[in-house]
Amino acid sequence: MKYSSLIIANLFRKKIRLTLTLGSFFVALFLFGMLAAIRGAFNQGVDVAGADRLVVINRTSLISPVPLSYMDKIHQIKGVKLITHMNWFGGVYQDPSKFFPKFAINVENQRQVYPELQVSDDEWNNFAKDRQGAVVGASLAKRFGWKVGDRIPIKGDIFPGNWEFNIDAIYQGKDSQQDETQMWFQWDYFQERVPERLKGLVGWYTLRVDNPDDAGRIAREIDNKFDNSSYETKTETEKSFATGFVKQLGNIQFLIITIGSVVFFTLLLITGNTMAIAVRERTGELAVLKAVGFSDRFVLLFVMAESLLISLIGGGLGIVAAKVIAAWRNPVPNVLPFFKVPNTALFMGFALALTVGLISGIIPAIGAMRLRVVDALRRV
Amino acid sequence: MVRVDGSGSASSLIHVRGLDKKYYRGGEEIHVLQGLNLDVDQGDFVAFMGPSGSGKTTLLNLLGGLDVPSAGSITVAGDEITHMSRGKLTEWRARHVGFIFQMYNLIPVLTAFQNVELPLLLTKLSKAQRREHVETALAVVGLSDRMHHFPRQLSGGQEQRVTIARAVVSDPTFLLCDEPTGDLDRKSADDIMALILTLVKQYKKTVLMVTHDPQVAERADVTLHLNKGALVEASRVEGAMSGGAR
Numbered sequence A: 001m002k003y004s005s006l007i008i009a010n011l012f013r014k015k016i017r018l019t020l021t022l023g024s025f026f027v028a029l030f031l032f033g034m035l036a037a038i039r040g041a042f043n044q045g046v047d048v049a050g051a052d053r054l055v056v057i058n059r060t061s062l063i064s065p066v067p068l069s070y071m072d073k074i075h076q077i078k079g080v081k082l083i084t085h086m087n088w089f090g091g092v093y094q095d096p097s098k099f100f101p102k103f104a105i106n107v108e109n110q111r112q113v114y115p116e117l118q119v120s121d122d123e124w125n126n127f128a129k130d131r132q133g134a135v136v137g138a139s140l141a142k143r144f145g146w147k148v149g150d151r152i153p154i155k156g157d158i159f160p161g162n163w164e165f166n167i168d169a170i171y172q173g174k175d176s177q178q179d180e181t182q183m184w185f186q187w188d189y190f191q192e193r194v195p196e197r198l199k200g201l202v203g204w205y206t207l208r209v210d211n212p213d214d215a216g217r218i219a220r221e222i223d224n225k226f227d228n229s230s231y232e233t234k235t236e237t238e239k240s241f242a243t244g245f246v247k248q249l250g251n252i253q254f255l256i257i258t259i260g261s262v263v264f265f266t267l268l269l270i271t272g273n274t275m276a277i278a279v280r281e282r283t284g285e286l287a288v289l290k291a292v293g294f295s296d297r298f299v300l301l302f303v304m305a306e307s308l309l310i311s312l313i314g315g316g317l318g319i320v321a322a323k324v325i326a327a328w329r330n331p332v333p334n335v336l337p338f339f340k341v342p343n344t345a346l347f348m349g350f351a352l353a354l355t356v357g358l359i360s361g362i363i364p365a366i367g368a369m370r371l372r373v374v375d376a377l378r379r380v
Numbered sequence B: 001m002v003r004v005d006g007s008g009s010a011s012s013l014i015h016v017r018g019l020d021k022k023y024y025r026g027g028e029e030i031h032v033l034q035g036l037n038l039d040v041d042q043g044d045f046v047a048f049m050g051p052s053g054s055g056k057t058t059l060l061n062l063l064g065g066l067d068v069p070s071a072g073s074i075t076v077a078g079d080e081i082t083h084m085s086r087g088k089l090t091e092w093r094a095r096h097v098g099f100i101f102q103m104y105n106l107i108p109v110l111t112a113f114q115n116v117e118l119p120l121l122l123t124k125l126s127k128a129q130r131r132e133h134v135e136t137a138l139a140v141v142g143l144s145d146r147m148h149h150f151p152r153q154l155s156g157g158q159e160q161r162v163t164i165a166r167a168v169v170s171d172p173t174f175l176l177c178d179e180p181t182g183d184l185d186r187k188s189a190d191d192i193m194a195l196i197l198t199l200v201k202q203y204k205k206t207v208l209m210v211t212h213d214p215q216v217a218e219r220a221d222v223t224l225h226l227n228k229g230a231l232v233e234a235s236r237v238e239g240a241m242s243g244g245a246r
Helices: A004-011 A015-047 A070-075 A121-129 A138-144 A187-193 A212-225 A238-247 A252-281 A283-291 A296-328 A343-370 A373-379 B056-063 B086-096 B112-122 B127-140 B156-168 B186-201
Strands: A053-058 A080-088 A102-105 A133-137 A151-156 A161-173 A183-186 A204-209 A233-237 B014-025 B028-040 B045-049 B071-076 B097-100 B174-178 B206-210 B222-227 B230-236
Touching: A004 A296, A004 B112, A015 A252, A015 A296, A015 A343, A053 A212, A053 A238, A070 A080, A070 A204, A070 A212, A080 A187, A102 A187, A121 A133, A121 A161, A133 A138, A138 A161, A183 A187, A204 A212, A212 A233, A233 A238, A252 A283, A252 A296, A252 A343, A283 A296, A283 A373, A296 A343, A296 B086, B014 B056, B028 B056, B028 B230, B045 B056, B045 B186, B056 B071, B056 B174, B056 B206, B086 B097, B097 B156, B112 B127, B112 B156, B127 B156, B156 B186, B174 B186, B186 B206
Parallel strands: A102 A183, A133 A161, B045 B206, B045 B222, B097 B174, B174 B206
Antiparallel strands: A053 A204, A053 A233, A080 A102, A080 A204, A133 A183, A151 A161, B014 B028, B014 B071, B222 B230
16 A cells, blocks of 8 residues: 555556556457447347257248147157247337337247246236237337337238237346347237238247257257158257357357457557556666665566556446446347346456556566666666 | 775775676676775765766665675675675665665656655555654755655755655665766755765764765765776865864
8 A cells, every 4th residue: 555656656647648548448348348248139049048948940941930730749759848939020110220029929838938038927818818919028118118008009021011919918037138128929810910821830939848958859859750841840959049040140259259359459559568668768767766675576566556557447447338338228229139248248358458457567567677777777 | 984995894884895897898898896995984974086987886886786796795784785686685775775866866756755755665664654754854854845846846956855865764874875966056066965964964874975076075074086997096084073174
């Protein structure tokens, strides 16, 4: 503590330079936080995927349907506990910018297959009885100010026409990781209005198995069962399915790592240069410190402390700002409904700032530590 | 009593024997100090004079443990410093040496108070004790009313006073002054020399000073001339103890 005034006084020696260096850390770590939020948004489905859930889709592609008649056949396979199905609906609420995912669901088993998305029994029963009923996620309801009893119009695009739904229930995720931005409605209502060629077809099945260890066997059995049929299937774990879905959008992980690396090395160069200049400017002063009895180790730590303080203050403010802003308001609710800076990214951000501070400070600090008083004073 | 002929006893405060210092510059050996002997007692005020390159500052650096000799020994208050490690020398400097530089070498971002406090940060003194010491040191140099000023807000003479306060605040065994008035006008130089004399006479400090200025040198008890690395002449100021020659 007794050295703090010395460290702080040196930190504020060049205020503009300090501000700019702090600013570069702030911007870099803010960017890191936002990228982590984007990555989290894309991987949210992967992160929350149930280990005991499998997804059955048409082998051709996700957008090709599979017959409803497969449901019982799949359910009969040993180890399959529950099964439900869903269809992607599309549709526009008010205007295309107000996008949210809408699914036609199987009312019977939806809650059992997705127990982490919780709805009260009363509301669910009302929904089950209402052919035009809908269940919406809590954050979606909050976004549009909806409440149970509201009637919402959706303009169909994949499935044309004006569709109307009654909000009968609002589901809540059991934790903050869950997606609360979906809307579900009855598959029976959907079936009434789809073209004849699409009747009796579902988008995909999701099933729960008794034992996750059997997932591989069950997936093989399902796909073997429908081999050489008109609708061959591809069965995979929900995690694998979600990962594949994200990959269709490009390698987000690679993108983030690449941008992060560029930011990291740029910061390293900026801070390293700043620290080298700062030490060079203070050669005489460091020599005086040594002359009056400050040890080489103290001088090393003194320079390192300055570097670490800059990186931790600038970087810390940047990553915390990203966290606060992402929590306060999602800047892209239509594109990425789940937009949060995860706590792991917060810690990683601090670790990154710490690493840059350490690496950029260490060379100037060693130079300062090795400084010979006699040589340094001669240069003054 | 100051001696340069090697006749002093080992009980001298500063006891230097056979001091050699060589540099290699561009492949050429430069023998800066050659077999130098010196004995300085507690309370002596010694001035070193000589032409540029004669080795005055080198001698001061060696005596202050900032540099190591090529041969010979330096013993200060019983501590043989020539074989100390870098770390030990640093600790030794903190306890025994106060430096006063020509260019003051104050830390510009610290106030006069904080600059003077620097050597005390290495001690176990409490904050209140440090404050007391710093205020006393600044009072001795006559800068009690400038303790919260930064170096840029002080004149050259005042900056040098702060340097002197920093040098004495930890009550070192001796003071090393390298051209302490070299960057000052005559009036300020006289003031600084008066202050150094006060430290010697009133506070019994031992002072070793390098200077080019004969007027400054004559304020010392003894002036030693360095020429080509050797102490070739010693001029004793008679009556130094009585103060009559000042």
